[in-house]
Amino acid sequence: MSAETPTLIEITHAPIDLNALQRAITTPRDGAVVLFTGTVRGQTGELETVQLEYEAYTEMALAKLRQVAEEMRARFPLIHGIALVQRIGTMDVGEPTVAVAVSAGHRGDGAFEAARYGIDRLKQIVPIWKKEVRPDGSAWVEGDYMPTARD
């Protein structure tokens, strides 16, 4: 992990410590950090979710997270630090399940755009699946992105 452009990639069972994440990717050159988290949504219209269970193909997920970070750097060359962290296991409503953080010298250096790209890309190519636990049973959530040879 370069000190100037730190990259933190993690698949973890532990709760995501957002402050630690921010510290890990903030360098002395940074004046802006954008942090996105995805959380367990309890209500989707009329549907109630009690918990989400996340499963990963960990070795491949780590490789694909590294690829997402490389793509972020290629597209947004002014950003400095990147964190891509996915929590797996069972999580309750309101818990962060995934975090994407990007640091940069200034907020206009592409930090927002890079974080958005990172989470969108993660949802396409990182092999992680979630199962919704509802009051009346549970079901895997089906993704719809079919990768191509460029992914």
Add this chain to the structure above:
Amino acid sequence: MRVKLFATLKEKAGAPEIVLQGAVSTVAEVRQRIAEQYPHLAALAARSIVAVNHQFAFDADPVRPEDEVALFPPVSGGAA
């Protein structure tokens, strides 16, 4: 050849991996062998993704005996 399974496929198979009998040299053959040898997985497997050595793989791609092969549904991680 062993094939790792995830999510719905793992649940349907009742195991985290299956073993394919006979030689397999392409991704298309992996899919074909699964359909033949694990017919209860065939419908799911047809709309699943194959990865070889942690990269997405497609029908014409080669598979060697030492490769790590996995089969899984389209991903659904990320933001809830």
